[in-house]
Amino acid sequence: MVEADAALIANTYDVDESIAVAKRYHREVRPINGVMCMATDVPLTVASIAAELGLPGISVDSARLVSDKLLMKDHLVAAGLPVPWYAAVRSLGELRQIVSDRGYPLVLKPVDSRGARGVLRLLEGIDLDWAFFTSKSFSPTERVMVEEFLGGPQISTESIAVQGEVFTLGFSDRNYEFLDRYAPNIIENGGDLPSVLLAADQKSICDTLHDAARSFAIVNGVVKGDMVLSDGKPFIIEVALRPSGGYFCSHQIPLNTGVDLVAKAIRLALGQPIDPIELRPRCNRAVCQRYFFPEPGWVDAIYVPNWISQDSDIALFELRVSPGDVVPKPISHPARAGVVIATGKDRADAKERAERAIRETVITTSSDSISSSSISLTAN
Numbered sequence: 001m002v003e004a005d006a007a008l009i010a011n012t013y014d015v016d017e018s019i020a021v022a023k024r025y026h027r028e029v030r031p032i033n034g035v036m037c038m039a040t041d042v043p044l045t046v047a048s049i050a051a052e053l054g055l056p057g058i059s060v061d062s063a064r065l066v067s068d069k070l071l072m073k074d075h076l077v078a079a080g081l082p083v084p085w086y087a088a089v090r091s092l093g094e095l096r097q098i099v100s101d102r103g104y105p106l107v108l109k110p111v112d113s114r115g116a117r118g119v120l121r122l123l124e125g126i127d128l129d130w131a132f133f134t135s136k137s138f139s140p141t142e143r144v145m146v147e148e149f150l151g152g153p154q155i156s157t158e159s160i161a162v163q164g165e166v167f168t169l170g171f172s173d174r175n176y177e178f179l180d181r182y183a184p185n186i187i188e189n190g191g192d193l194p195s196v197l198l199a200a201d202q203k204s205i206c207d208t209l210h211d212a213a214r215s216f217a218i219v220n221g222v223v224k225g226d227m228v229l230s231d232g233k234p235f236i237i238e239v240a241l242r243p244s245g246g247y248f249c250s251h252q253i254p255l256n257t258g259v260d261l262v263a264k265a266i267r268l269a270l271g272q273p274i275d276p277i278e279l280r281p282r283c284n285r286a287v288c289q290r291y292f293f294p295e296p297g298w299v300d301a302i303y304v305p306n307w308i309s310q311d312s313d314i315a316l317f318e319l320r321v322s323p324g325d326v327v328p329k330p331i332s333h334p335a336r337a338g339v340v341i342a343t344g345k346d347r348a349d350a351k352e353r354a355e356r357a358i359r360e361t362v363i364t365t366s367s368d369s370i371s372s373s374s375i376s377l378t379a380n
Contacts, residue, residue, distance in 0.1 A: 006030075012042045013140075022049045034269035038262065039245030041114040043067060046242070056271040058241050062216040066241050069111045070145055079215035081208065082235045084228075086147035092132045098146055099128065105149040107186070108132070110139035115245075117332040120184040121149060131184065152230035154237075156191055157209050158249055159223045160264055160279060166210040166223065167279040169261055170244075170253040171195050171202060178293070185331045190289035190339070190354070191248075192347055193256040197229065205234040212239050220268045222249075222261075246333075251316055251341055252289060258282030285343055288350035290358050292319065292338035296329045297367030305360045313353055316341040319361075327365050337363065 006029070010021040026032045035049045035057065043063040050057030065071045073086050089095045089108070099106065099122065106122040108131055113119075118138030120131050135144045158170030172191035179186065195202055209225040216223075216239070224240040243249040249261045259281060264274055299321050308314050319338040321327055328335045340357045344350030 012037070012040060012045050015045050015048050018042075018045045019049055019052050023052060026053055034266070034271070036243070036265060036269040038243040038249065038265070041067075041240065041242070043241045056220065056269060058216070058218055058221045062218065063241060065216065066239055067112065069109065069238065070143075072239060073145075073147075075215065076212060076236055076239070079211070081212055081215065082233065084148040084150050084235055084237065086145055089132070089144045089146050092129060095128055095132050095146065102148070107147050107149050108135045108144060109147070110135055111143040111145050112141055113138045115333040116186055116188070117334075118144075119186050119332075121179070121186050122146075122184065126184055150228050150230040150235055152228050153197065155195065155197070155205055155225075155227040155229065156244070156248060157205065157225040157227060158244055158253060158261065159206075159209055159213060159225070160261065160268070161213055161218045161221050161223060162268070162274050162276060162279070164214070164219050165276065166213045166218075167276065168206045168209065169257050169259055169279065169281065170248060171206070172248065172252065172289075173197070175290070182330050187330050187336075188333065189291050189293070191252075192289075192351060193252060193287045194284050194347070196347070201229055201232070201234075205229060208234045208236065209239075212236055216241065222265050222268075224249075247289070247316060247339065247341060252287050255287045255315055255341070255343055256281075256283070256285050258285075286345065286347045286350040287315075287341065287343055288347065288354040289339065289341045290354045291336040292340075292358060292361070292363065293330055294321075294327050294337050294363035295365045295367070296327050297365035299323050299325045299327060299363060300366050301362075301364045303362040303364075308357050308361070311353070313343045313350070314340065314357060315343055317357060319363075321363065327363070 008021050008025050010018045035046050037046050044067045047058050047060045047063035051060050065075050073083050076083050104123050109119040118135040136142050154174040156172045156174055159166050159168040172193045173195050174191045175189045178189050205227050213223040222243045224244045226237040228235050243265050253261045308317055317340050321337045340354045342350050342354035344353055
């Protein structure tokens with residue numbers, strides 16, 4: 001192993017198995033001093049291990065609430081916090097009735113999945129039979145829900161709570177320029193920092209997220225928020241009690257603020273104190289993230305221009321496909337073929353740099369010998 005001294009092999013989505021493996025290692029090999037997750041949606045597993053071993057962490061009850069989107073929304077409503085209208089959908093007939101009563105657009109999603117898997121925007125003309133069973137197929141418990149699709153800018157936030165005080169370090173304008181191209185799937189194409197929203201709107205969004213963190217009784221921990229500003233009012237789409245994926249916490253936030261959020265999260269998991277001064281942004285650098293969306297098919301060849309590796313403002317360039325691989329049709333975030341993160345003197349400069357890297361990198365694919373159905377199956 002290059003990056004670790006030891007490994008514990010377990011299905012992190014299986015709470016009992018993970019607890020058993022962690023307890024055995026803790027007892028027989030060496031004591032575990034802290035536990036956390038990043039870029040994987042297993043806060044319940046993390047909280048359960050921490051509770052079993054007497055380690056710092058969020059409560060099991062709070063972790064359970066955010067692991068189920070219906071429980072999460074019910075909790076937020078009970079706390080008086082704004083969320084889009086939502087409802088459980090127990091049958092196709094119930095979905096048809098909701099659509100008849102409320103009209104379009106709506107969002108159908110699994111109650112307990114992640115990475116935009118099975119998340120569908122319902123518009124006029126969509127096949128509701130297909131939508132219901134597709135979304136349901138991505139739920140481990142075969143449960144789906146529907147919620148109102150609110151127009152307006154969407155924001156990714158990342159906050160850290162220290163002794164009950166909440167600090168928001170990450171605030172990114174999410175980019176949904178391909179909302180129609182990949183409909184009904186809802187596929188994000190990166191984001192931009194700093195935000196272009198008015199300071200008052202940013203404060204309103206942060207205040208709402210901070211209230212949500214307190215409602216979950218987060219004294220020390222990370223709180224990730226998916227927010228939308230609709231008609232000038234912030235709404236909470238989802239909350240995650242863990243560091244984010246997509247290189248937001250590990251790359252974009254440190255590049256933008258100069259603060260290493262992951263290092264702070266590790267210290268919290270170890271029970272080490274953090275001075276709030278350490279969470280004060282030291283800069284407000286422009287950062288742009290964009291993803292690769294080549295045509296579906298077999299990858300024949302890849303060309304990467306030399307300037308990309310020589311440009312210090314290309315902070316991350318990652319391709320997830322190689323010649324011979326299959327590029328699936330984008331139906332969820334894991335299907336994206338690669339990512340670029342760029343910095344610049346301002347947002348426009350960072351965006352141009354990232355988009356140029358995407359534009360000039362050529363991923364040649366062919367679909368002559370592969371069917372669309374096999375491409376879709378690869379994405380699952």
